[in-house]
Each structure stands twice: as C-alpha cells, then as structure tokens.
Amino acid sequence: AQSVTQLDSHVSVSEGTPVLLRCNYSSSYSPSLFWYVQHPNKGLQLLLKYTSAATLVKGINGFEAEFKKSETSFHLTKPSAHMSDAAEYFCVVIDMFSGGYNKLIFGAGTRLAVHP
Amino acid sequence: DTAVSQTPKYLVTQMGNDKSIKCEQNLGHDTMYWYKQDSKKFLKIMFSYNNKELIINETVPNRFSPKSPDKAHLNLHINSLELGDSAVYFCASSPREGQVGNEQFFGPGTRLTVL
16 A cells, blocks of 8 residues: 655754755655645645656746655755745655545645744 | 535534435536544545446445535535534545545535533
8 A cells, every 4th residue: 555654743944944844655656746836725736746866856936855765765856945835735645546536645645834 | 606505604513313415516516525624633534426326435434424415516515413523524526536636625514422
C-alpha cells in the first residue's frame, strides 16, 4: 500500500529564511506525489506535483520539491519564507487500484509558522 | 466562476438529525470525491464517483449516503448524526479517471458541528 510520512508536525521559520518541509514516501511502484497547501479556514490548493518526469519540480509561490528515489523522499523547499506562506502543508501520494482508478493518500500535515 | 463549490459552509446541528451537504463543480470533470478532515487535520477519502457511478467507498458507515444526480454534482446525506461526525468535509473533482498524476481540485469545505 502507498503511504507518506511527514516528518515534522510543526515548522517555524523567520520571514526571509529558507523553508524545508520533509516528506518520505512508501510505494510498491513508481509514485505520483503532490504537495497541497491549506490556508486557515480554506480549501486545499495544489502547490506542485511529480509524475515521473523531471525530479526537481517547481510549483507556485516559489516552492519546489525534489524527488529522490534513493532516499524515498519528496521534500518541499522555498528559498525565502513570506508571511503569507503560513499554512498547513500536505504531502500526498496517489494509490492506484484496479480499473485504472486512483485515490489520494494524505500525510498528517505540517503546520508552517512564519515569524516577522 | 468558482470551480468546486459546497453548501453550506457551516452546519451546526443536534445529534440524531439528518443533514445534507451539496457539491457542484463547473470544470467538466468526470470524477468527484468526498473527504473528511478530522480535528487533527487528518484528511481521508470517503467516497469517489466517476460519471455518477460509485467507485470508492472507504468503509464509511451506511449512515452516509452520497448521491450523484449528474456528473457535475455529488451530494452527501448523513442520517442520525453522531458527535464523531463533527469534522470538515471537502468535496473534490478531477479529470477523467485512469490518467496518472491527475490532480484533484478541492472545494472550500463544510464545517459540520454536531452538538
């Protein structure tokens, strides 16, 4: 079965400093991976996705993630945090099943706090 | 021009009542989903419909009954509400199934509080 583990439940950074949100995955086949962001009292928005093309994936708002098969990781980074980045971030893997259908398996989430 | 919309945004009700949450998408997608987000922010899929047909039911109690009148709508009806049903419910949609890497587009959520 597919799964993702987000290694930090909370991350706190100062504005202007780098952001690193860690995610490890477990997959019995080549995975498709996403990062979603949820701002307070809002729905989920896709930040970026990896689907076996380039291993370094660029997303919206300056975020990027690197797929590392040898480390089974898909960490999310941003060079310089902005106050508006404060939100909950979810690492997600696709679980494929019979009939060609798929479902999203969510990690537990990482709450990012950004301080002035 | 909202892509995935849900009503109501907030729902407060008593234990034992029956309630419905509506979801509509105007993206022309074939597949729609319901997710439950608990108080610890954990998100889990409940149901998935493809072209009005149920394809995923993640061992959700049969008090929860999704209804898809057409592929643009997926409503969630909940009978005999319990305290543990309190959560945020998200609707989502994605393009034609079977394509690897299809992202899902989420609605704003419905916060259900059962008293």
